[in-house]
Amino acid sequence: MARTKEQNERLSLATREKIYTAALSLFAQKGFALTTIKDISRTANISTGLVYRHFHSKEDLFGRLVEKAVHEIKSVAESLHTEASPKETVTELVKKMITGIQSSEEVSHYFLLVARILLEDEGLPQIRELKQTDLMLFQQMAELIERGQQQGVFREGDPYQLSLLLFAIIQGTADMKMFLGEKFVAPDVQDVTAFLFK
């Protein structure tokens, strides 16, 4: 008798996850072009053909990961809409991201994936979306900063310029983590936000 549907689904899901994990790690470390399907399948301990049972193509697989990254960014953007004061909101966000970069392998990989994508040409529709989502996040952060400035808690200066600097710091920190690995030392949250607050 054949496997039950449930058994098949469980098998399938497990394989999918293995592929996702391997691909995220490799794309983040080596980029799209230098990562081969063989790399991915070897890392995931499966055959090359099996990757294609789960994803249409290398681009498809990459696109799915980018989609997940977009999802993450959107949830970050949503976290900006809160009852808390701008200062608290920003501090909380920065803390979360720095911690994520520092501790989680996965979060770190997503950051790197995004870092790479921002450097790459826009081949895929998902990349375009990722870029637009990022721009939106920058914009919303600028608005939050403006509110903080109106409350007299944030320093003066062009809010968008300040927003860009904040995310540049986050991104640079992720790069640094990638570069240094174990030797990485995460910055203090108040240092990261020092330029923002009076």
Next chain:
Amino acid sequence: MARTKEQNERLSLATREKIYTAALSLFAQKGFALTTIKDISRTANISTGLVYRHFHSKEDLFGRLVEKAVHEIKSVAESLHTEASPKETVTELVKKMITGIQSSEEVSHYFLLVARILLEDEGLPQIRELKQTDLMLFQQMAELIERGQQQGVFREGDPYQLSLLLFAIIQGTADMKMFLGEKFVAPDVQDVTAFLFK
């Protein structure tokens, strides 16, 4: 009549420079894997074969550019040994780098090249050297910061951690420039260094 030796050498040097410029720009924008020798030769207005008369291989050419980048970093590191005060030295350095990134020319390309390389695996010996040079630069900046702290001009905190943060900001800013292109807004130098000074 054949050309004189001198004429040949001058021609040769000019070709080399054309290749360097084309390759730097392309590697910086598209990365090592996505840049083809044909891309480079077309951009340099020469034949593909001619590239191989000047460089052993694509890796060789890339390695030479990395060497140049190492050279640049070293000159930056040397600029830290100066008569000026730590605060002035740091400010001057940051100003130079931010301007370099913003101005989108050769300097900018080197930054991007380095940005990419730090994310890549260490395939070439020159990359290893670049990374080590970078680490040395971080170390020297940490020492400068420590001096500044001893003078009471810099804020307290682990000097190495602060040094890393400073370069993370520079790196992240270069990424941001890459991402936004024309829409990029460079940060104010005092915002970049705000976390450092009292």
Next chain:
Amino acid sequence: MARTKEQNERLSLATREKIYTAALSLFAQKGFALTTIKDISRTANISTGLVYRHFHSKEDLFGRLVEKAVHEIKSVAESLHTEASPKETVTELVKKMITGIQSSEEVSHYFLLVARILLEDEGLPQIRELKQTDLMLFQQMAELIERGQQQGVFREGDPYQLSLLLFAIIQGTADMKMFLGEKFVAPDVQDVTAFLFK
């Protein structure tokens, strides 16, 4: 309770038939190379694995169909040995074949399969046999034509050459049906045989 042996055999036979039908249709329409086992199993509403319980390989399955075609051709050849006059025999045969081609069912598919195979390289032993059977058919038709000529009913000319022309017309008509599909207009039987009879 397990099924009885008889039930199993009946099921098995039904499955075999489904595979045959699906495969014949697909091979006839798309050829051997472009037809996948998945195509066949999907068309037959069974799993891919099940095909292999009934046939050793794709080639095996193809070979069996070719064998069936050989069988059909042989029965055509046998129909040439009859009491009826050569003219009647030929007319009857042509009518049957044209009708078969036109009616677009199983017979039509066999014609197309044979049409394809005659163009293909001889990969399988069955194909060789098919070709030899065809040659034998041509020969027997030539003999029939010769008899017709002796009776003064058929036109003069090399009997083998005339036989070839007759089957070329049949073959070309099958091609035409394939090409035109619904828009196909079958030729009149007397037009097809016009060159043969006085």
Next chain:
Amino acid sequence: MARTKEQNERLSLATREKIYTAALSLFAQKGFALTTIKDISRTANISTGLVYRHFHSKEDLFGRLVEKAVHEIKSVAESLHTEASPKETVTELVKKMITGIQSSEEVSHYFLLVARILLEDEGLPQIRELKQTDLMLFQQMAELIERGQQQGVFREGDPYQLSLLLFAIIQGTADMKMFLGEKFVAPDVQDVTAFLFK
């Protein structure tokens, strides 16, 4: 010094011709799917990569050959517009085609290519064009036949149906040539056209 432009062009053209000849022969014999680029390059005595310097893809190469076939068919269609009588025109055309099939390797291959294409799915735009060109040819032949009927020289019957039969015979003859190779015996022209003339 490099090769002169002229030398390069000659080299290029020679290579192109080698590829065309090899590809036509292979596509005609084995069809598109079963013909590999390696087959073609091996037959043409060149490397696989070189094929891609001359043609974008396997489809491109195939498309070019189909285009050539379309060109041939069009020139056949044009030959129908002539001062000569319908009977002479048809006879001349059939004679030319039968002779082409019988003697020339190349003509024979084009016929086979067309034969195959008519059986295949319409993947390429050129295939669609080929089919339409063929339909147009059938139509023009039907008109010629109608004129012949009005002159009382051709037998009665639906002109389009008669046109289809004529080309079915030609096509079937090409198939037969392919099938029999050296053993092929070409039909007499008057036998091929017997069904047409009174």
Next chain:
DNA sequence: AATGAATGAGTATTCATTCAT
């Protein structure tokens, strides 16, 4: 008997590199 997940060999295509001129 039946299923479909998994495997891996084979094919189209790209591109670094070589070589005749």
Next chain:
DNA sequence: GATGAATGAATACTCATTCAT
């Protein structure tokens, strides 16, 4: 020195076939 035609190794992807259940 210079050219670009030619080579062939590497990679994405497909599909016949196997196998655990």
